[in-house]
Amino acid sequence: MKDFAIHPKIRFAASVTDFFQSYNIGSSDLVFASRRTQQHFPADRLKNAMVIDYRNYASGEPTDQMVENIAAELTGRSFRRVFALGGGTILDVAKLFALKRLSPVDGLFMGELPAEKARPLILVPTTCGTGSEVTNISILSLTKRGTKIGLASDALYADEAVLIPExxxxxxxxxxxxxxxxxxxxxxxxxxxxxxxxxxxxxxxQAMDRILCGYKEIAVRGEAARISLLPDFLLASTYAGIAFGNAGCAAVHALSYPLGASCHVPHGEANYVMFTEVYKAYRALHYDGSLQSLCLHLAALLDCKEAAVFARLEELLGHILDKKKLPAYGVTEKDLDKYTEIVMTRQSRLMANNYTELNAAAVLSIYKKLF
Ligand SMILES: [Fe+2]
Known part of the structure; x- marks a missing residue:
């Protein structure tokens, strides 16, 4: 059996003011928002709500310890609703605060503590990437385990996801x-x-088409062209979130997690490093079915031959972000065996979604090509 569901109600706000008028956030609410995001808020809109800026608790990617520190600060307070306005990191952290219990966080992520929803959760993305607003996943670096782990539970779904391009x-x-x-x-x-x-x-x-058509326009008109395309990119990231919330992510994410956790590389950038090499490995192992139809679709979209799709993608993505080799992040050749072991032993949730099986030798070979 294969399933498809869209869980949170998706709402489209015309502006930030429209959002605040709809929700009337007050003193019984907990709000996660960065300083950058708060600059967009109309004056006095938070009306004594408890506001958490996670940057006050940690730098870089979120960890279990950071969540413990926030939870300790909130001890003894109860909240009617949880709001988060931010990138994937902020949304992932906020999801945990809609639960009845979240500490010990390591135990929650390792399945020793049940995830039970306690209060409504409203998520507002401020980047065009993670899709966290429509997924039931929270991802943290678990400090003592040295990698990122995703906790997937229906208790982590938002009740409402609100899209505000502004x-x-x-x-x-x-x-x-x-x-x-x-x-x-x-x-x-x-x-x-x-x-x-x-x-x-x-x-x-739909997500691929919107993103790649946008990239083609940016490649021609320059990076300022992205501004008028933001509503499209925001919608595309939510579409992609709906897709992977149901069908899952796979080896690209699995291979990027040790890099992100050990070298503090932002999530999207770490994925970018792994992306095309993983797909070239799939293609060399087994070219059929969904990979073949993907390549045919991309070839038409990118005006190239089916066999040149990943080279053309690399060229196009090069207009959007510089791609680095692993040593540029401080990775040593010795680390590659350790990364491979982490992928094979601790990322089975993601590796189960691979297009075709990648064994330890295949994973190590991908890392070596990126070294
Ligand atoms: Fe991701």
Whole structure:
């Protein structure tokens, strides 16, 4: 059996003011928002709500310890609703605060503590990448385990996801590039997942088309062209979130997690490093079915031959973000065996969604090509 569902109600706000008028956020609400996002808020709109800026608790990617520190600060307070306005990191962290219990966070992520929803959760993305607003996944670096782990539970679904393109207007070009490439990878990994079905592939294809057509325009007109395309990219990232929320992500994400956790590389950028090499490996192992139909679709979209799709993708993505080799992040050749072991032993949730099986030798070979 293959399933498809869209869980949160998706709402489209015309502006930030429209959003605040609809929700009337007050003192019984918990709000996660960065300083950058708060600059968009109309004056006095938070009306004594408890506001958490996660950057006060950690730098870089979110960890279990950071969540413990926030939870400790909130001890003794109760909240009616949880809001989060931010990138995937902020949304992923906020999801945990809609649960009855979240500490010990390591135990929650390792399945020793049940995930039970306690209060409504409203998520507002401010990047065009993670799709976290429509998925039931929260991803953290678990400090003592040395890698990122995803917790997937229906208790983590938002009740409402609200799309406000205005909030993306001041996204720096590098963040725009990394987050939209992440969304493209969500669309592609979910398309070739064995859990994909006709409904998930509809959302995957729509997301790919919007993102790649946008990239073609940026490649011709320059990076400033992205501004008028932001509503399209925001919608594409939500579409991709719906697709991978149902069909899953796979090896690109699995291979990127050790890099992200050990070298503090932002999620979208770490995925970008792995992306085309993983797909070239799939193609060399088994070229049929969803991978072949993906390549045919991309060849038409990118005006190239089917066999040149990944080279053409690399060229196009090069207009959006510089791609680095692993040593540029401080990775040593010795690390590659350790990364491979982490992927094979701790990322089985993702590796189960691979287009075709990748064993330890195949994973190590991908890392070596990127070294
Ligand atoms: Fe991702």
């Amino acid at each position: 909030l993306l207007a001041d996204l720096p070009p590098k963040v725009f590039g990394a987050s939209s490439i992440d969304a493209l990878i969500h669309a592609i990994e979910s398309y070739t997942s064995p859990k994909a079905n006709a409904c998930t592939q509809l959302f995957s294809l």
